[in-house]
Each structure stands twice: as structure tokens, then as C-alpha cells.
Amino acid sequence: xxxxxxxxxxxxxxxxxxxxxxxxxxxxxxxxxxxxxxxxxxxxxxxxxxxxxxxxxxxxxxxxxxxxxxxxxxxxxxxxxxxxxxxxxxxxxxxxxxxxxxxxxxxxxxxxxxxxxxxxxxxxxxxxxxxxxxxxxxxxxxxxxxxxxxxxxxxxxxxxxxxxxxxxxxxxxxxxxxxxxxxxxxxxxxx
Amino acid sequence: xxxxxxxxxxxxxxxxxxxxxxxxxxxxxxxxxxxxxxxxxxxxxxxxxxxxxxxxxxxxxxxxxxxxxxxxxxxxxxxxxxxxxxxxxxxxxxxxxxxxxxxxxxxxxxxxxxxxxxxxxxxxxxxxxxxxxxxxxxxxxxxxxxxxxxxxxxxxxxxxxxxxxxxxxxxxxxxxxxxxxxxxxxxxxxxxxxxxxxxxxxxxxxxxxxxxxxxxxxxxxxxxxxxxxxxxxxxxxxxxxxxxxxxxxxxxxxxxxxxxxxxxxxxxxxxxxxxxxxxxxxxxxxxxxxxxxxxxxxxxxxxxxxxxxxxxxxxxxxxx
Numbered sequence: 225x226x227x228x229x230x231x232x233x234x235x236x237x238x239x240x241x242x243x244x245x246x247x248x249x250x251x252x253x254x255x256x257x258x259x260x261x262x263x264x265x266x267x268x269x270x271x272x273x274x275x276x277x278x279x280x281x282x283x284x285x286x287x288x289x290x291x292x293x294x295x296x297x298x299x300x301x302x303x304x305x306x307x308x309x310x311x312x313x314x315x316x317x318x319x320x321x322x323x324x325x326x327x328x329x330x331x332x333x334x335x336x337x338x339x340x341x342x343x344x345x346x347x348x349x350x351x352x353x354x355x356x357x358x359x360x361x362x363x364x365x366x367x368x369x370x371x372x373x374x375x376x377x378x379x380x381x382x383x384x385x386x387x388x389x390x391x392x393x394x395x396x397x398x399x400x401x402x403x404x405x406x407x408x409x410x411x412x413x414x415x
Numbered sequence: 416x417x418x419x420x421x422x423x424x425x426x427x428x429x430x431x432x433x434x435x436x437x438x439x440x441x442x443x444x445x446x447x448x449x450x451x452x453x454x455x456x457x458x459x460x461x462x463x464x465x466x467x468x469x470x471x472x473x474x475x476x477x478x479x480x481x482x483x484x485x486x487x488x489x490x491x492x493x494x495x496x497x498x499x500x501x502x503x504x505x506x507x508x509x510x511x512x513x514x515x516x517x518x519x520x521x522x523x524x525x526x527x528x529x530x531x532x533x534x535x536x537x538x539x540x541x542x543x544x545x546x547x548x549x550x551x552x553x554x555x556x557x558x559x560x561x562x563x564x565x566x567x568x569x570x571x572x573x574x575x576x577x578x579x580x581x582x583x584x585x586x587x588x589x590x591x592x593x594x595x596x597x598x599x600x601x602x603x604x605x606x607x608x609x610x611x612x613x614x615x616x617x618x619x620x621x622x623x624x625x626x627x628x629x630x631x632x633x634x635x636x637x638x639x640x641x642x643x644x645x646x647x648x649x650x651x652x653x654x655x656x657x658x659x660x661x662x663x664x665x666x667x668x669x670x671x672x673x674x675x676x677x678x679x680x681x682x683x684x685x686x687x688x689x690x691x692x693x694x695x696x697x698x699x700x701x702x703x704x705x706x707x708x709x710x711x712x713x714x715x716x717x718x719x720x721x722x723x724x725x726x727x728x729x730x731x732x733x734x735x
Binding site for chain 2: 244245246247316319320321322323324344345346347348349350
């Protein structure tokens with residue numbers, strides 16, 4: 225059951241400035257501000273400071289926007305993730321080729337940012353993601369289709385049907401969630 | 416395609432569309448339907464020349480869903496190895512030839528939102544089918560097509576019918592050149608560029624895309640190389656236990672095939688990678704002419720693409 229090397233398993237890496245781009249859009253959430261600040265600093269050092277734009281959303285009462293506003297002239301703080309994605313959508317509609325998108329935040333936010341970026345024609349070569357904050361998984365129950373949020377264990381009780389789910393490394397980009405399958409499906413239960 | 420395999424086709428029509436290019440229309444020799452294909456596909460045409468077989472790749476320029484006939488454009492190259500000259504001089508209406516099934520090494524990326532097509536001269540051929548596909552999908556595109564002068568623009572009328580005012584025609588004798596930087600500047604996110612033409616044009620496009628900040632994944636090109644002639648050499652095929660002589664004007668792949676050895680191949684133009692062979696022993700140097708191997712692979716001297724590459728050597732042993 226615990227298959228290793230599953231290809232859909234997302235890989236996150238520290239954000240790294242891609243000097244091949246002509247415009248750099250940095251999206252960060254909560255403590256992801258630190259990754260954003262590092263990227264802006266690298267851009268400034270490479271003389272690309274004016275080509276950067278930052279969108280930030282606080283998480284869990286943790287607002288680090290000030291450090292970003294200090295580092296980048298074009299920084300915007302959004303009220304919540306929905307607002308941020310709307311602003312991102314508007315920005316992407318107006319920007320030409322040459323753009324690189326960088327995102328740092330929770331796995332769920334990263335998935336949503338990637339989906340918006342892909343809908344505007346960006347591909348993996350133009351999008352980087354760094355997971356920031358607690359590593360929590362969103363789990364999709366293949367039996368009742370409920371999503372259990374904030375999972376940090378290999379086995380979890382489904383919030384929808386109460387089954388014990390084994391969390392696989394099998395990731396759905398569409399659902400932005402990992403697959404959860406009944407852990408003891410082959411154990412006979414007395415009727 | 417091995418000798419005697421593939422699809423038999425009869426030449427139904429030959430048109431001189433420019434002073435150098437003829438358009439051939441093929442129908443299935445047995446009267447059946449030909450396979451449908453996707454825009455950017457090519458076929459390999461087998462020609463029985465005097466004393467040797469030519470096998471040349473040509474892009475399909477008919478509509479992808481048209482199964483009654485195929486069309487290819489052949490530019491006559493007099494200094495070449497004779498394949499295109501054979502097509503121009505010896506192929507007549509009614510001639511039966513063999514072709515391979517279509518293969519696509521230059522497809523459209525269907526998830527993109529806009530496509531820029533850049534063609535120079537005979538490089539226009541794959542874009543006919545691309546445009547039919549783009550029109551059917553209703554996706555935005557631009558076509559920039561450069562030719563020597565008005566007399567070489569014989570295909571422009573057909574293109575105008577297909578592409579309307581999305582066609583930008585450049586006549587080089589009037590000093591009209593495609594300015595890649597201008598064409599690529601300000602294009603919306605999700606745009607891809609496709610270029611087919613002379614090596615210089617491909618290089619200029621790739622450089623302009625890089626300068627405009629485009630990721631390489633948005634830049635596509637196709638360039639079939641004819642195998643250049645060179646010094647004759649001998650090659651030993653370790654698995655077959657055969658020694659083959661490669662004459663000056665024959666490619667390594669052709670020499671292997673002529674010796675009756677079954678070697679894999681697909682595009683025969685150094686593009687697809689299908690014919691890659693491991694080099695077991697080499698006393699001399701490989702002359703790589705393909706667009707497939709990475710610089711590191713070339714430098715290692717451990718692989719060769721026999722469709723276009725040769726060796727200048729005293730001894731060469733291949734794992735075939």
C-alpha cells in the first residue's frame with residue numbers, strides 16, 4: 225500500500241531567482257514572507273528590483289507584510305486568500321510573456337496559485353513553489369469524497385464518513401489534496 | 416521504414432508552386448484512406464534512385480483530417496544528395512512511391528493560448544496543417560512568412576485563404592525581414608513560438624525569445640538535416656558481426672541498411688533520437704551533425720546518430 229516514488233507527489237524547493245525572466249511576481253502567505261524577502265533581495269542584487277511585484281496574505285494572525293513592503297516598492301497586502309487570488313488573476317491578465325511566478329505558503333495556497341497561473345498559460349518552467357508554515361496535508365476520501373484538512377499523520381479518521389484513512393503520497397492537482405483510502409478495507413467486520 | 420514496408424502511394428498531381436518548390440499530391444495506391452495525422456507531422460518518402468535508395472523526410476502540408484490525399488512540398492537542392500532532384504526530375508503523375516506512416520516531432524502545444532508561427536522559404540510546409548488545426552480549435556495565432564522575392568511567394572495565396580490577415584508576408588529583396596524581437600515583444604502569457612526555416616532564422620528566434628524572458632518550454636523548432644557527405648570509413652557492428660563500408664556520399668544509417676542490418680530510425684534528419692547507437696570502440700573522432708544529443712553526450716563520444724552523423728576514424732565499433 226505504501227508505494228514509494230509516486231510521481232504526483234509535489235516537490236517544493238526554496239525559491240530561486242530565475243534571471244531569464246523579465247518580470248517577477250512573488251506571492252506569499254504567512255511565514256512565507258521570509259522566502260519572498262529572500263527572493264526580492266536576490267533580485268535587487270541582480271539589478272532586477274524594479275521588475276518585482278509582491279502579493280501577500282497573512283496567515284493565522286501572523287502578519288509579516290512590513291518586511292516585504294520595505295523590500296519591494298510594488299507590494300500589496302490582501303485580506304484573505306480569495307482576495308489574493310483575485311488580484312493575481314487581474315495581474316496575470318495584463319502581464320506579457322517573460323513573467324516568472326514564485327509562491328511560498330501552505331500547500332493548499334500553492335495549489336491554488338499554480339492553478340490560476342496555469343489557466344493563464346504558464347507552465348512549470350515559469351512557476352516555483354516553496355512550502356512555508358506547518359506541513360499539513362489536505363486529504364480526499366475516495367469513499368465519501370469529503371476533504372479532511374490539516375492532516376499531519378499517515379492515518380486519519382475521515383471527517384465525512386468516519387473511516388480510518390491511509391494517506392497516500394498520491395496527489396491530485398485538481399483537488400489540491402492527497403488520496404485517502406480505507407486503511408483496513410480487507411479486515412472482515414462482523415455483520 | 417524498411418525496404419518494402421510502409422504505405423504505397425500514387426502521385427495524383429504535381430504543381431510548381433515556386434521556381435524551386437513542387438507540391439506533390441499522393442493518393443493511396445490501393446485506393447483506400449490514408450491515416451489522419453496531427454499538424455506538424457512528417458512522412459519519410461522512399462525513392463528508388465539509380466543504384467541507391469533515397470529516404471527523405473517531408474512535412475505534410477495537407478489538412479490533418481484529409482484522408483483521401485497527402486501533400487508535401489519539395490524544394491529542389493541541386494548540391495544535395497539527390498533525393499529532392501529525384502523527386503523533381505523522375506517522379507511523374509502516376510509514379511508509385513512508398514511512404515512511412517506520419518510521425519509528429521513538431522506538434523502544437525494544445526494548452527497554450529496563442530501561437531506564433533515563423534517560417535522561412537520551404538520551412539512553411541508544416542504550418543499549413545498547424546493553421547487548419549488552430550482554426551478548428553479557434554485559438555489565436557500569427558503567421559510570419561519570409562521568402563526571397565515575389566516569385567517565391569507562390570504559396571502565399573493558399574496561406575491567405577487559410578490565415579487571412581493573420582499572415583504577415585516578408586519579401587527579402589525589398590528589405591523586409593522578420594524582426595523576431597518586435598514579433599515576440601508584448602505577447603500575452605501562454606504564447607508559444609514555432610520556427611521552421613534556415614539555421615540562422617532558428618537561432619535568431621531562440622535568441623530573441625531568450626532576450627524577451629521566454630522560458631525554453633515555449634520555443635519550438637524543426638530543422639531536418641540532410642546527412643552531409645564526408646570521408647569514407649569502415650564500421651564494425653558488434654552484435655551482427657558485420658563490417659560495413661560507408662562511402663563518402665552515403666550516410667552511416669543508409670550503409671547499415673544496405674548491408675541488410677535492421678537499424679531503428681524514424682525522422683532520418685537528426686531530430687527524433689530514434690536511431691541512437693552506442694559507440695563501443697573508437698579510434699578517431701565522431702562528426703556529430705544531429706540536433707538531438709546534448710553537448711555533454713557529444714563530448715563523451717559514446718553515442719552516435721547514424722542518420723546524419725559520421726566518423727573520421729581508423730576504427731569504429733557500434734553496439735548493433
